[in-house]
Amino acid sequence: MREENRRFALAERPQGLIDDNTYDLETDPVPEIGEGEALVRVRWISVDPTNRTWIGEEPTYLPPVQIGETMRALGLGEVVASNHERYPVGALVNGLTGWQDYTVASDSNPLMVVPDSAKAAPPASLLGILGMTGCTAYFGMLEIGEPKEGDTVVVSAAAGAVGSVAGQLAKLKGARVVGIAGGPEKCAWVIDELGFDAAVDYKADDWRQQLKDATPDGIDVDFENVGGEIMDAVFARLNIGARVALCGLISGYNAEDGRPAGPASFGNLLIKRVKLQGFIILDYYDRFGEAIRQLSEWMGEGKIKSEQTVVEGFENLPHALNMLFKGENKGKLVVKLD
Amino acid sequence: MREENRRFALAERPQGLIDDNTYDLETDPVPEIGEGEALVRVRWISVDPTNRTWIGEEPTYLPPVQIGETMRALGLGEVVASNHERYPVGALVNGLTGWQDYTVASDSNPLMVVPDSAKAAPPASLLGILGMTGCTAYFGMLEIGEPKEGDTVVVSAAAGAVGSVAGQLAKLKGARVVGIAGGPEKCAWVIDELGFDAAVDYKADDWRQQLKDATPDGIDVDFENVGGEIMDAVFARLNIGARVALCGLISGYNAEDGRPAGPASFGNLLIKRVKLQGFIILDYYDRFGEAIRQLSEWMGEGKIKSEQTVVEGFENLPHALNMLFKGENKGKLVVKLD
Helix, strand or coil, X not given: CCCEEEEEEECCCCCCCCCCCCEEEEEEXXXXXXXXXXEEEEEEEECCCXXXXXXXXXXXXXXXXXXXXXXXXXXXXXXXXXXXXXXXXXXXXXXECCCEXXXXXXXXXXXXXXXXXXXXXXXXXXXXXXXXXXHHHHHHHHHHHCCCCCCEEEXXXXXXXXXXXXXXXXXXXXXXXXXXXXXXXXXXXXXXXXXXXXXXECCCCCHHHHHHHHCCCCEEEEEECCCHHHHHHHHCCEEEEEEEEECCCHHHCCCCCCCCCECHHHHXXXXXXXXXXXCCHHXXXXXXHHHHHHHHHHHHCCCXXXXXXXXXXXXXXXXXXXXXXXXXXXXXXXXXXX | CCCEEEEEEECCCCCCCCCCCCEEEEEEECCCCCCCEEEEEEEEEECCCHHHHCCCCCCCCCCCCCCCCECCCEEEEEEEEECCXXXXXXXXXXXXXXXXXXXXXXXXXXXXXXXXXXXXXCHXXXXXXXXXXXXXHHHHHHHHHCCCCCCEEEEECCCEHXXXXXXXXXXXXXXXXXXXXCCHHHHHHHHHCCCCCEEEECCCCCHHHHHHHHCCCCEEEEEECCCHHHHHHHHCCEEXXXXXXXXXCHHHCCCCCCCCCECHHHHHHHHCCCEEEECCHHHHHHHHHHHHHHHHHHHHCCCCCCCEEEEECHHHHHHHHHHHHCXXXXXXXXXXXX
């Protein structure tokens, strides 16, 4: 058992991508637990674009991480000592563990106990397709996007954790699915492995033309993860009655001036009578069970696939977060702690 | 009876506001009607912001008016000769008459016959609160905005035809209503005459501060008519779960480069889980009867008021259209033909 608790504490708010000055690596004693508490050894950390929004100046849907505080993140851990009956020793737990080796679960800092039926799943899946990631794709695509047979659905960040699942769900509903991803390898992957109908390489000079060619009948659903000029181009091609599931705007999360330009094609939302709905997955917390059961079933039947990129080693957490914004992951990005 | 048909034909597509070169005033013979046709003398023309969008290069929700074609517009007229039983001589008819003295109604160019029960209403009301204008406010506010008791509702272009009605409907539902209008006189009018709770004068240097002061608890509903930097400031103050009824973007309709900037605060739609719905009132055509009955009832009970600005004289039609964008009207703007 590791005798110290390493943790990354926020040292300064970054401008643009995080760098060596963003976090301090601190080493503290392992926490001692009191009555009603359980000690959790964190094993896996989920790396999500939204993490970057939590260290800006402005509150988002959660308060900003404060200077000196441990970086907030979802993770998966194991109960190693316990004074709380809900958290027996050996239980797997899932929740906001932060970037650290140990956390303390209690009624005031609750974690979700992974049910026995799910313990056989790979840990990366529990943080990915069978966790918040899968739930985000599920509710965003099926309840907001509402793809129908014959619809053209565009998914940005299509090779990412959420996008790769969201696109597969739209395929299950009979839609034509176009993924936007960075580079020929990812574009080939979403078509060949995930079954998308077409892909647009946003790193190619002719990406606008590729988008037109891939959506000859316009766009009925935009599952929006990226924002910026790609979203602008997608908005310009929306059909009458289209839906936009506004899930993320990662192109702006590292903006240095904090005021990314809005979409110049905004007016098309009016002309085409578009419904746009912003959503944060925590609002669906009460319904996670339903989503995870359905996703498990589809995975078991081979109807959807899950992919992950695993980075090894605690000290690589900050680097892993930047990987998301450089497009260096495929599917769910997780860090396995040593 | 006027022996000629004056009409304004589109001569060139304007850059910015329309000017003397935009239309040619043509004089043609009065049309002769054939079997299944009725001759309509146009008496009143409805002047609406959307008219400006119909003479741009790009198709909107209707094809652009072509060069040489009569300017498209809603109007109210009287049947003066008829070979169609649906259009008896003396009937009042309402629909796309265009900027001309006469039009021909037929099965292929249908107009709506005003029911006897509504004939007593002032003509400006039939084009305004009891016409498309009222329907726009009704469906946009009540079905998209869905104001609830205690909500803060912001209406831009609040002294305009649609905004003035939309704000009153939100008041009927128990919301706190803030109107954005140009100049102290209009601001006083929406409060004193229409019963709004507060107003923001967008022509004042401190309009941003006025908006903050008028919405201390943030904004739950934005009935959006204007776009541009005002919409951007409103979006930045939206609360969790807010609704945006996207009705118009008049600040951009005269944009010279055709690409107005999108809202920089777009990201707040995500963080605050906002539902935005663009709408065009023609999509609610089947339900106009329901809206007009309800609006008539509320008017009869003195619960909502209607205001109009009347411009006299056919030749003033182009000038009247510009008045909308200079904020020179209060309530519904109509032109009474001579």
